[in-house]
Amino acid sequence: MSVSEQVAVRRLRQRLGLGPRPGEPDAAFAPTLDALLGAAPDTAPTPAFPEVADPATNDSAAKNNSATKNDTAAKKAARQQRAEQARQLTVWWLDRMATTTAPFPERLTWFWHGHFATSVQKVRSAALMAGQNATQRRLGGGDFRALAAAMIVDPAMLIWLDGRGSSVGKPNENLAREYMELFTLGVGHYSEDDVRQAARALTGWTVNADGTATFRPPRHDPGPETVLGDTAPFDAPGLADLLTGRPESAAFLAGRVWARFVSDTPPDPATLDGLVAAYGPQRNVTALVRAAVSAPAFTDPASVLVREPVLWLVGALRALGLPASRVPAAALRSGIRGLGQEPFAPPSVGGWPAGTPWLTTAAALERLRLAEALAAAGDLSPVADQPQAQRVDAAAALLGVTWTGRTAAALRPLAARPPQLVAAALASPENTVSA
Structure with a gap:
């Protein structure tokens, strides 16, 4: 395998494949693209969590100091239970x-x-977040229209963006606005009147006590509504179909895929046209990803992406043969929060940033601290079992990276101490980016 082929393989397995596991050399990934993109989701079950309800406030009992204290304690216990469920889900x-x-x-x-x-x-429900996660896994590689239609009435999404109480005469615009701006069209491709009309189309949905979403026709505005120049009695599925069918939607999604899998630099017009063509009228997400990573820019040496903290962490876990559940809970929780990217807890509906915001000095220190905990718990034999003079190279092979002379020189004094060597390698610049 040539050097350029090795670079392409490493990028593919890091950006599409989450990083190598022990015993997976570059050569094992020769049929990479087809093998990676053709993989079906595994069938591991989604965890089930009982719903946690806050205790109802009893106004007459609240007059009694003891009853008030008990109610406060019960609410605290409910919060702790929800937090523990969220931790377990993560x-x-x-x-x-x-x-x-x-x-x-x-x-x-x-x-x-x-x-x-x-x-x-x-959302305050690990069960609803687990359900949304399962839907995204089940539909995420196929027709974007199906995924977008599922997300617009997903129970967690309805709570998150205030869609569950929206009714005829009192439409809430939050879900409609974010759905167009952040999920399907992008900024500048709709008007405020489009938001108002789309909000009417999304009325009528509620979230039941059992966590299911239900459409209630009496609460729905029958329309017609005019959205982006199309007039019809829209409902949620119809609106999703309209928006995902717009040419602006294809270009918007292509740009999002490009930025997360290929490059911070937007694709040139010809490349963007190719991505949109691959996505096609079937709105095929996997075909779009295939086109993106098949573009010449994917193998360009300048195509360097900063690894998001969770992807960095998962890559480290895979390299060390280490399930997250075997990392000391306090160290894992502290590390995730310190790095600023906690699964199921994005900072806003806009999600997490990409690129250089993850490259702060504070983040580098957090990565090193977490790397030390991972190295202490993981399997270091691929490095420790090598002669001391070969351990720096073994650490590079373990992570699927190539050291610069400067990094290799910094790592050599640690070769006699495999835990420190592996921790430093995990936190190295070469492992922090996807080059």
């Missing part, structure tokens, strides 16, 4: 990404989690 997904033999569906699910960014902090 560890479950990290475990799944770290151990799966079908990494592309998980990588794509992570992409969709950032695209349709929804936070458990407002």
Whole structure:
């Protein structure tokens, strides 16, 4: 395999495949693209969580100081239970990404989690977040229209963007606005009147106590509505079909895929046209990703992406043969929060940033601290079992990177101490970016 082919393979397995596991040399990935993109999601079950309800306030009992204290304690216990469920859900997904033999569906699910960014902090239900995660995994590689239609009435999304209480005469515009701006069309491709009309089309949905979403016709505005020049009695599926069928939607989604898998630099017009053509009238997401990583820019040496903290963490877990559930809980929780990217808790509906915001001095220190905890818990034999003089190269092979002379020189004094060597390698510049 030539050097250029090795670079392409490493990029593919890092950007589409979450990083190598022990014993997976470059040569094992020769049929990379077909093998990666053709992988079906594994069938591991989605975790089930019981719904946690806050205790109802009893006004008459609240007059009694003891009853008030008990009510406060019960609410605190409910908050703690929800937080523990969210932690368990996060560890479950990290475990799944770290151990799966079908990494592309998980990588794509992570992409969709950032695209349709929804936070458990407002949804307050690990069960609903797990359900949304399963939907994104099930539909994420196929027709974007199907995924977008599912997300517009997803129970967690309806809570997150205030769609569950929207009714005829009182439409809430939040879901309609974000759905057009952040999920399907992008900035500048709709008007405020389009938002108002789309909000009417989305009325009538509620979220039941059991976590299911239900359409209630009496609460729905029958229309007709005029959205982007089309007039019809729109409902949620009809609106999703209209928006995902717009040419602006194809270009918008192509740009999002490009930025997360290929380059921070937008594609040139000809390349963008090729991406849109591959996406096609079937709105085929996997075909779009295939076109993006087949473009010449993907193998351009300048195509360097900063690895998002979760992708960096998952790559480290895979390299060390280490499920997240075997990392000390306090160290894992502290590391995730310190790095600023906690699954199921994006900072806003816009999701997490990309690129240089992850390259702060504080982030580098957090990566090193977490890397030390990972190295202490993981399998270091691919490095430790090598002669001391070969361990720096073994660490590069373990992570699927190539050291610069400067990094190799910095790592050599640590060769006698494999845990410190591996921790430093994990936190190195070469492993922080996808080059």
